[in-house]
Amino acid sequence: MPARHHVWLLLAAVGLVGCGDDEGTRADGAVADAALVDAGGPRDAAADADFTAPMLLSETGLYSDIASKTLAADVTAFAPRWQLWSDGAAKQRWYRLPPGTHIDSSDMDQWRFPVGTQFWKEFARGGRRVETRLLQKIGPGEDWFMVSFAWNPGETEAMAVPGGVVDDPGHDDIPQQSECFDCHAPVRLASVVIGFSALQLDDATRAGGSPLAALVAAGQLTAPPTGGSATTPYFPLPAGDAATRDALGYLHANCGNCHNAGSDVKFAVDLELRLGLPLTAWSSSAAVRTAVDVVNQTAAPPPGASAIIEPGMPGASALYLRLTSEDPVFRMPPLARELADPVGGEAVRAWIAGMTPTP
Template identity: 35%
Template sequence: MRTPWMFALCLTACAGSPDRPVCVEPATGLPSDLACTGLYNPDDPTQIAADVMPYTPGVTLWSDGAEKHRYLYLPPGSMIDTSAQDAWKFPAGTKAWKEFVVDGKLVETRLFSKRTDATWDSGTYIWDAAGSAATLNTAPKGIVLDSGYEIPAQKDCDKCHHGGSDRLLGVEAVALALPDAQGATLTSLAQQGLLSQPPATTTITIPEDATGKAAAAIGYVHANCGMPCHSSRGLGDETKLVLRLRADEFWAADGSSKPTPVTQLDTYVSTVNQPPTTAAVAQQFPGAFRVTPGDHTKSLIWLVAHLRGNYQMPPLVSHAIDEAGTGKVSAWIDALPPP
């Protein structure tokens, strides 16, 4: 909930400056100016607001090479309902922003804002050339810039974010507990009393196998394939392709640590030596399994991630191949002993 106090601050910050809009909070939807969303310090709009927490998940989505910065805001006195560790529920008033910097320039800042217990608003703000103001994008279709980078349309947000139990994707137990997570990690959120049921162990590592390359590959597909779509919440039920790490693969019911061997993770079981679901994919990539141990060129999860055009994954917004990220996947597959 936007409190009258914040509203007043926002008005004070914006009034009196000809360059800044007056922040009128719309009754529904998002304000048209990013400056009015609460991301910045009202006294110094060049700084992030003191009550907004920067964070980086331990594994992240490839965004065609953009550098990204993420921020989370929880209303004062609230906490995240973590009673289902795999399906966090956020308090009304929660906001998450993600900034995209392409070739050293701020291009867009995306926002998910939970208006009521049942309603989220989402959209992206496009920065002006000087990097001084950003306006809510209302274009009906994605905007592909000269660099080839695409700013997604509002209608595209939920095509990936429906995969979150409560819209947000990287703000989840697994990603925030991994060693590379920064800022508002699972540990720091627990320490600040922001989780209703913090697990006893707040750090985890993805299991490794004899190849020494499993954890990197599995973490990559978790963020890039599992978080948005290929989970039991998304397409997983239909396709039985589940690439999202589940909290109960890491934590026992009492919150203590419960490591699962690589060969028992959904990501392994649903891919290794498993044929594709659809006839069209089988025809397009003859003889390929989802993962063919020892041969990434016969492994669908690598083939489609390392492809742009028909059959590419993810199927929207991205136009550039992630060589480094898909390289983690091919390195693991090639190191797996062939049958």
């Protein structure tokens, strides 16, 4: 893995930190070169010619005025109903589709986005912006540019940090580009975009109405689902059993991008924690099938674990112990968090505790 660096020391060295007039200008030299590293696999030459990696967040088109945090008019906010735990960071997310384009929804579980699509995710801790991550589709197939931008102390600009930042203010680090690919990669999940999906947006309980219904109404899907509306889900969740719903939703969002049927992780761990559509009954979901119905032996048990899930016994279940572990050897997800999520941990504990123990 490439060495990480303390980016603000480097930025200070090139004169970008703390002096208002310099902020917003492009830095030349070593830092700029480093930011042009592309995280993708083999690249399309034509796309390469068209695409210039942004160095500053203000160059990505998220804001029309970054100083006042005024968003560009064609950027839309969204939030998945179940979210990734990031050591308690407050997150905001936005996207932009190129004008006149559509999302290919022919596979409702794996949407494909047009070239030029952008997604951003902002992380704030203690009321101040720390980083904003960018996914930008730059070529056919699943060719995406990925990088995080670290905000300066005055929050007037954020600078690409392809090498990541260790110990950003607050908890956890800003991932380097190769770490984006640990989670956002076709070998893990066919769609590189994880949280902007039919299941995650089909939330008819939202104050403003279902985000999926808004996409359908705007004609943005090539194969729109039917039967739902702003206040009625297109893919209703199985009725009842709130404990199972909360646990499986949490595992879908936090684990399903690595632990699913099509992932390379499946070769090492026979565990599927991603929900697929339609959802007929929780008992027939892949998570229940692979983690509960079979006595799933653990290859690398944390202390106390005797199986992936021991029905009725969270404390003997590797899945619960790893989800709540802060030990880098065992914690899941293995990267991009340092602290355990008290809410998600409790949802999974309650789900396992409510199962009938195997005699």
